[in-house]
Amino acid sequence: MTALLDVQNLSLEFRSPGNPPIAALQDVSLTLDRGETLAVLGESGSGKSITAKAIMGILPKPASRITGGRIMFDGDDLLTLPPTRLRRVQGARIAMVFQDALSALNPVQTVATQIAELYRVHRGMGKKQAHAAAIEMMRAVRIPDAANRADDYPFQFSGGMRQRIMIAMALALDPDVLIADEPTTALDATVQAQILDLLGEITQERQMALLMITHDLGVAGQLADRALVMYAGRVAESGPIGSMFESPAHPYTKGLLGSIPSAAHRGGDLPTIQGLPPDIARRPPGCSFNPRCGYATAQCRTVLPHLDPFAPDRAAACHHKGEVIADAPVGA
Amino acid sequence: MPESTTSPQTARARRGRPRSGLRSLWKSPWFDIAAIIIVVVALMALFPSLFTHIDPRDCDLSKSRLGPEPGHLMGYDIQGCDYWSNIVYGARTSLEVGVYTAAISFVIALVAGSLAGYFGGVVDSVISWTSNVILGIPVGIASLVILYQFRSRTVWTIVFVLVLFSWAATMRYMRSSVMQVRNLEYIQAARGLGVGPWRILGSHVIPNAVTPLIVMTTLSVGAGMAAEAGFSILGVGLKLPAFSWGIQIALASQDGNWQIAPLLMFFPALMLGLTTLAFVVLGESLRDALDPKARR
Amino acid sequence: MLRYTLRRVLLMIPTLIGSTFLVYLLVFLIPGDPVTRLAGGEKRLSDSTIASIREQYNLDDPFFVQYAKYLWGVLHGDFGHDFNGNSVSTLIATALPYTVVLALTAFVLKLVIGVCLGVWAGLRQGRLPDKFNLFFTIFFLAVPGFIIAYFSQYVFGIKLHWLPISGVQAGFPLAFVMPAMVLALETASPLARLSRTSLVDTMRSDYIVTATAKGISPQRIMWVHALRNAFMPVVTYLGLSMAALLGGSVLIETIFNLPGLGGTLARAIDTQNGPVVVGVSIFLLLFYLVAALVVDLLYPIIDPRVRHA
Numbered sequence: 001m002t003a004l005l006d007v008q009n010l011s012l013e014f015r016s017p018g019n020p021p022i023a024a025l026q027d028v029s030l031t032l033d034r035g036e037t038l039a040v041l042g043e044s045g046s047g048k049s050i051t052a053k054a055i056m057g058i059l060p061k062p063a064s065r066i067t068g069g070r071i072m073f074d075g076d077d078l079l080t081l082p083p084t085r086l087r088r089v090q091g092a093r094i095a096m097v098f099q100d101a102l103s104a105l106n107p108v109q110t111v112a113t114q115i116a117e118l119y120r121v122h123r124g125m126g127k128k129q130a131h132a133a134a135i136e137m138m139r140a141v142r143i144p145d146a147a148n149r150a151d152d153y154p155f156q157f158s159g160g161m162r163q164r165i166m167i168a169m170a171l172a173l174d175p176d177v178l179i180a181d182e183p184t185t186a187l188d189a190t191v192q193a194q195i196l197d198l199l200g201e202i203t204q205e206r207q208m209a210l211l212m213i214t215h216d217l218g219v220a221g222q223l224a225d226r227a228l229v230m231y232a233g234r235v236a237e238s239g240p241i242g243s244m245f246e247s248p249a250h251p252y253t254k255g256l257l258g259s260i261p262s263a264a265h266r267g268g269d270l271p272t273i274q275g276l277p278p279d280i281a282r283r284p285p286g287c288s289f290n291p292r293c294g295y296a297t298a299q300c301r302t303v304l305p306h307l308d309p310f311a312p313d314r315a316a317a318c319h320h321k322g323e324v325i326a327d328a329p330v331g332a
Numbered sequence: 333m334p335e336s337t338t339s340p341q342t343a344r345a346r347r348g349r350p351r352s353g354l355r356s357l358w359k360s361p362w363f364d365i366a367a368i369i370i371v372v373v374a375l376m377a378l379f380p381s382l383f384t385h386i387d388p389r390d391c392d393l394s395k396s397r398l399g400p401e402p403g404h405l406m407g408y409d410i411q412g413c414d415y416w417s418n419i420v421y422g423a424r425t426s427l428e429v430g431v432y433t434a435a436i437s438f439v440i441a442l443v444a445g446s447l448a449g450y451f452g453g454v455v456d457s458v459i460s461w462t463s464n465v466i467l468g469i470p471v472g473i474a475s476l477v478i479l480y481q482f483r484s485r486t487v488w489t490i491v492f493v494l495v496l497f498s499w500a501a502t503m504r505y506m507r508s509s510v511m512q513v514r515n516l517e518y519i520q521a522a523r524g525l526g527v528g529p530w531r532i533l534g535s536h537v538i539p540n541a542v543t544p545l546i547v548m549t550t551l552s553v554g555a556g557m558a559a560e561a562g563f564s565i566l567g568v569g570l571k572l573p574a575f576s577w578g579i580q581i582a583l584a585s586q587d588g589n590w591q592i593a594p595l596l597m598f599f600p601a602l603m604l605g606l607t608t609l610a611f612v613v614l615g616e617s618l619r620d621a622l623d624p625k626a627r628r
Numbered sequence: 629m630l631r632y633t634l635r636r637v638l639l640m641i642p643t644l645i646g647s648t649f650l651v652y653l654l655v656f657l658i659p660g661d662p663v664t665r666l667a668g669g670e671k672r673l674s675d676s677t678i679a680s681i682r683e684q685y686n687l688d689d690p691f692f693v694q695y696a697k698y699l700w701g702v703l704h705g706d707f708g709h710d711f712n713g714n715s716v717s718t719l720i721a722t723a724l725p726y727t728v729v730l731a732l733t734a735f736v737l738k739l740v741i742g743v744c745l746g747v748w749a750g751l752r753q754g755r756l757p758d759k760f761n762l763f764f765t766i767f768f769l770a771v772p773g774f775i776i777a778y779f780s781q782y783v784f785g786i787k788l789h790w791l792p793i794s795g796v797q798a799g800f801p802l803a804f805v806m807p808a809m810v811l812a813l814e815t816a817s818p819l820a821r822l823s824r825t826s827l828v829d830t831m832r833s834d835y836i837v838t839a840t841a842k843g844i845s846p847q848r849i850m851w852v853h854a855l856r857n858a859f860m861p862v863v864t865y866l867g868l869s870m871a872a873l874l875g876g877s878v879l880i881e882t883i884f885n886l887p888g889l890g891g892t893l894a895r896a897i898d899t900q901n902g903p904v905v906v907g908v909s910i911f912l913l914l915f916y917l918v919a920a921l922v923v924d925l926l927y928p929i930i931d932p933r934v935r936h937a
Binding site (some may be wrong): 461462464465467468469470471472473474476477478480551554558561562565566567568581585590591594597601604605608609611612613616 | 642643646647650651766767769770771772774775778779782786793868870871872874875876878879882883893894897898902905906909912913916917920
């Protein structure tokens, strides 16, 4: 039984003239099924956004090159699909909500036109019909007074409303997989909560698979069933969100969880992860996390740890996962 | 008359690595050709006697408009003067107009832009308003009217009028880069600590902004030279007995002279065209070398 | 929309006053007697001529009054009279159609050449069309327009006999092809560069990525999403670029012997007809301001942010 979306050992590099290629993703695997929500966690530069864009097929072409792996979606490898067939998947069966809706929406087209474009291109609808469908979609994401606002331009909406329009656009063709790339980071806290509620509700209602890219563990905990922690372009740990948060197996996951304020920290400093976020152009030999890791041994500085399954549905790329799990729980 | 040869994307600056950039310049054959042309023309301007022994005023009317012959590679002009020695002696005027205009505009732009950008307020309003008016009018036409008012015109008259209209665009660029730097936090901090304006301008602002200014200036030399010739054609430029390529082109263009003897037009036009092209190639190469991101 | 239009019209006023004032100032404040200068130097003038010039330019009034009276006249279509008593306004009216035809033809050609070349280069970034574009822009940016004019007169007029060398006897399309083409080539370079840069920048923007993620074909992305956005800086520049076009038209009309405003101006310079020189120049300045205004008013059509501001 294969998953709806199955990314297998994806490796990808960026190249620019005159510089050596940079391995942005190494050996990244993930699976996602209908009705399931997967949170991809990590710092900026960890490769979480690049993974999403690679699945969506929107990485800049000559600058990025897939060096290995497959992206299986419903039986097809998206990486080898001819462009015309790939376009039938993009937007229709896999859709994406971007972080900054203001720049992600075309400034000179009305919002309805931009939503309607999907119906026109993928469903061959006429102008009027598509426009009506677009308004219907705007209502579905609860944009007040949708019919009257349909012919407004993106700059005339508030940040939260713009993000709703992005979501309406992504959901227009009822896709099987929805990818949300930090959909709430650009928004106010109260609006954030509304958008997250909306996403959760709609994906549940429509039995959609949701891939949620975020650096916010709270958001992940609220929405996701499973999580994937990325570090320096590799998967550090994956597993069901509950058990992972309870007993992290990778020191990096543990560090991330440790830096969430909780009652245990009252009056004291928040623990932070030592050192700087990873520079994928200059990975240290062995485990990329070793310079920042309290568990690091000589082995970590020379041997790259593989993502090993150690419990049902759980895996971590750490030589010392046993110690990490055995250690005192986070925050205590 | 070309209004301005600085294209809009000139107005984008980033600091390159001048050293290594300059070294890579020599690898480009286009740059080499441009440099050779400019050096040759500059030598003509400085030491005309290196290139010809014939007095450009030693004319023989019976040889009017005769074609090239041994010892007189470019033939004779309307008055029967040796055309090559006229070209050689004309180089100085043409180059002077271009170089002086560019250099003076550069200095004015640097000073006015620094003042307007750094001090703001009334100084800025006056300078910006003036430059906006200048940028808002067709320079070619305005300079024509002004030049017409001068009864005798020298190189400096032409330079004056060209400078009058050419400092504004460069100034605007300088002003915006000064304002950008001025608002950086470390500059704000330095000002708070009482570091004087001239020191800030001299050590932080100008070194950052000067590269694109030099590029813009280099690009404008050719425009000045072309304008000199354009004014001559229209009858508001230099006149005989001065020497300049513009005068040669203007005389050739009169009364259909060049239709009878096309070479009279060809030689000065070729020299002028090659030189203006050389300055633009030089400017573009400098931009690529010093400011590699500007063109991408 | 209304606010934008109003703002743009109001912004024109200081430029209008500033530029005419500048010209006027330089004409009448240069040392020496403006009367003899307007009459073209050493020529002996009768007392009645001198009196008429002094009266026409209100030279006996204080300077600012002179200027105000002149501007007032100009705004009423009165550009004064030359020494032979001909109305400069009539002269302008006769010449204007030729300049309008030349400038419009050149403008269209320049737009087509510049934008097509820039878009082509932008789409094939770093490849042959891009290199051709670079070569084209450098060449025409550098080589003065009059050299191209003489060269094409020689090739297409004298050698090939395809087009008339000069004059307007051949009528609209034929007589204007060469001058308009030269003028267009001379001024198309900055446009080609700007179109290229703008398209390259637009193709990198987030909403183009969004469009790709929507499964839209590259052709549709280009036509529906990229071009209109890429055109915005181009339209802003078009108004400004009218200056180069009109400035260049003076020289081109002279070289091709067209009886437009530029040609009239050059002939007036040649015959030392001061009032015509001043009158036609000021008219050209105004003409430019209006042309630039009209082009700028097109802007809200493509940018809704301005339209709804």
